[in-house]
Amino acid sequence: MLEELKANSRKISLTTLLTALVSLSVLLTFTILLVASYQSKKTSLIDTTLTLNFSSAGKMSLTIDSLFKSMRSSLQYSASLFSDINDMNVDEVSNKLELMRHSSNYFNSVTVVDETGVVRNVSPKSVDTIGRSITTEAAKEALASQKPYLSKPYVTASSKRLIVFMSEPIFDKAGIYRGFIGGTLYLEENNILNMIFGSNPTDKMGSYFYIVESEGRLLYHQDRTRLGEDIRANEVVRKLIQGQSGYEQMVNLRGVSLLAGYVKVPENGWGVVVVSPISVVNEQLRHYIITILLYMILPFSLLMLIVIVLARRLAKPFVALADLVSQNTKDRIKLPEEKQHWNREADLLTKAISTALIDMKKQTDQLKHDATTDPLTGLINRRTLEAIMHKWIEEKTPFSVIIMDIDRFKSINDTYGHQAGDEMLKHFAQIVTSVVRPSDVFCRFGGEEFIALIPHAAAEEAYLVAERIRLGLEHSANPLGHPVTVSQGIAYYSSHANSAEELIHIADQALYKAKASGRNQTVIADMRKRSVLGADNNHQMDNLTSPIRLMNNGRRKFPER
Template sequence: MSTVNVTPFSRRAARRLNLRTLILSLCLLTVLLTLAISLYASYTVQRQLLIQTTLEANRVYASKLAESTNLFMTSAIDRLSYSAHRLSGQLHNASQLQDAVDRIRLDSNRFNSTIIVAADGEILAYSPQKVYPAGQHVASPESLAALRQRALYISEPFTAPSGRLIIFIAQPIIAADGQYQGYVAGTIYLQEHNALDTLLGEHPYKDGSNLYVVDEQGRLIYHSQSQRVGEYVERNPVVSALMQGHSGSQQVTNTQGTSMLAGFATVPTTRWGIVAQRPMASVTSELNHLMFITVRNALPLLLVALLLIGWLTRLITRPLHQLAQIAHHLDDQQALHHTNNVRDWYAEAGQLKRAMQAGLRVMQHKIDRLSQESLTDPLTGLVNRRGLEQVLAQWSQNQQRFTLIMLDIDHFKRVNDAFGHDVGDLVLCYIADQLRQHSRQEDICCRCGGEEFMMLLPDVSAEQALAVAERLRLQVAGQNSPTGQPVTLSLGLAQFPETATAVIPLLKQVDLALYAAKHAGRNQTMVAQPAP
């Protein structure tokens, strides 16, 4: 009799234990798979976004440096042209010639050495004076080529007898009667300090990023590792693209086997190529750290979910035990009633399914919330309000001096009313692009909401910031927007800590300055007064 009683109980216990384990395993697997898939999808999207953002940033940086280098070379050529014009008919005055070459060399540190050569190749003046003995004739192929060309001459980078890698720029000296009298020339030592080295020598990242310049033959003429200057790197795909005159950006493995995100651009004057690149590892390491924080923050929620699943499992096994009891008492008059009650419980099983669905919705809500809390405005690609608040909090805590420019599109409602919200979005993106073009690498550009934007400029004076604001305002007012006609901006400007020593008063003062600009007729910049 006792054996008959124990065996059904043992079987019921075994069934309850096995089913409970199955439910727990299934729920645990579902939660972990959902979490893993969500994290993988988020990681993949964020990684691609970071790569694209880095490529574009490097492309813009390389383009800016190419433009600056082109301006530098144009300025150097103009300086030589001006001096050649002044020296016309004056080659007999030795002291004047010496003053001229010294002035050209020392002016803005454009050239490392300068020289004046007569039409027959005689050296008339040189600076510094230790370079050539007076009265000798030039003999280098580049100097002779400049004499033969009798026009503006820019050499390819070449190695001088002194071992220096240099470029040689010569401007002809023409007399009033059109007679060729010689040339005035300057040399730039590519491996030594000068204004060009200063222009290219600073890179905003300290994480393995670097900047280098190649000539038309794919030879390094500038590199942060000076010992590599003169090395040929034409096998690099980016360098190959530059040698064909292309500009752009791409992910590439460099000649040393490192995966890089490179932006590149050409210099029209010299046909050099400038490459700004950042290691892929440094980009992904930031994302890996972010995902680690995400998983760490999700663990408490996961533990809470597991406790809830255990409790729900107990609730599921209880009605199943009731069904087992009914099976052993089929002759009970209340069995049908109890069966009906269990049948009602199956409706509760449907509620459990909906509860699981609700749990998944909670998980998705967390992922959506994580996405919404990202620091990028989805329309313009600028920093959003949350990102701006983080930067302001950090800078104010660190007592970082900065200037805050708040700007607003004048009569933006009219744009939406007249052209529709799609065109209005294009105008917002257009203004965002203008902000990027007028900002430095360390500046922060933000869309605060609607048609309101902000720029944070660290370590600039009020005069410099006002000049930036005015250049931006005039640029936007002077060209057509996506509406087919210009739009205008009203801007307010405030400084930390000069205007206010805390973020909230600073925002209030710059907002008042923006309001004053609008009240005064719009399309102008107002500087905030110090907070009372």
């Protein structure tokens, strides 16, 4: 029993199981939606950031392209002004250079070099190179090419500045090459690029941009210490060198994961790269998830509460049915209350179980009736009688036992048949039932033998009852049409015996004494000698008291019971 209780305690109830399953389903659904939303938002943020960076890089590329076209146009115009440079004096050249530099503000310095490689003039004057021959490789290449020229970033020998040099050839009216006019950008100082792009600082989320020249050196970067650095190993810069534009997720040379948009500048072959750290997206996603959780925690809690309540309501009728079935045993069947359930399946199941239990109760009641009742007479049977006797003895309830046996019953069966004998048994049962009280117990003990238990009655009182039965049968109109008699023996608990078996045995001995004394009489067992006392209608026995003799001889009426 203890092991069964332990086993049952380890089992999960339907309410707990259903609540857990529904809660788990809701939680998994919420988690799946949250993960799906997270992935969707992440993809959207990455795509949006890449698209925005590519768009920004494209706009900056157009700006640089337009700027360099204007710068090139400005140099071309200035070159046309110096077509007769050999006929111009120094002051005239200087004035024109100053006017050009200040009117456009494109270059940090402007230089005019003749066809021999001698610097004819410089603006501003602080650049002390007038009258000297050019020494830098970029200037020499520009002079030798006699074409528009754009240098790579390099450091000047005299000023140690990091610059980019741009030039236009000068031809006189006869088409003879007379040198070039060139402008420089001081990359590490304020220049036209700083003026234009300096208004686009790094945003709060860490996004920034940089500009590289055609071979991968940095021309513009938020960290000025990196200007001139060769970053061609960068995968995006490699694609720019190859002339490609686009956007992608990449890892820079410092191992930082970035979202990059990059565009090639058509005019000069430079490239613009706009990047955002992937941590920017992750931070936005973190804020997004926190916001979703804050917005959903209350509705989700309410939903979970509703789900749990519904799960418990759904499980309640099934739990009640399970408890009902577990409470029903072969000896006790409890029927469910008749009520409608809101759940169709629970309602149908309740009705089905109720019908089954009703049928089971009927069958159990019938089986119980069959097990405790004599099928012929409808009286209780021997098993029930013995159970009652044992119960009364345990409770110390005094009672008398009357054993009755129809006289010469075998001859009745042999003469009139067993059907007539059965009718006689039923007739006798009706007579006894009409005599005994409702509190008395009357049963068919077996064959033509019957027993009556008379509670709280001494042997003498039971004798009166027995005599009334005997005379009632003798003088009644029975199914056989002629008188039928009965012999009876009486014993009393606890004067005659202390056990049911011994009590019946003593009463049975009294019955045999009645049979041996001529039948159709009642005998009380002797309380003193544990033998039997008897009386018949014609003789007196010495051990019987006077009142008993009078009743036995039929000269005294029996009191009504």
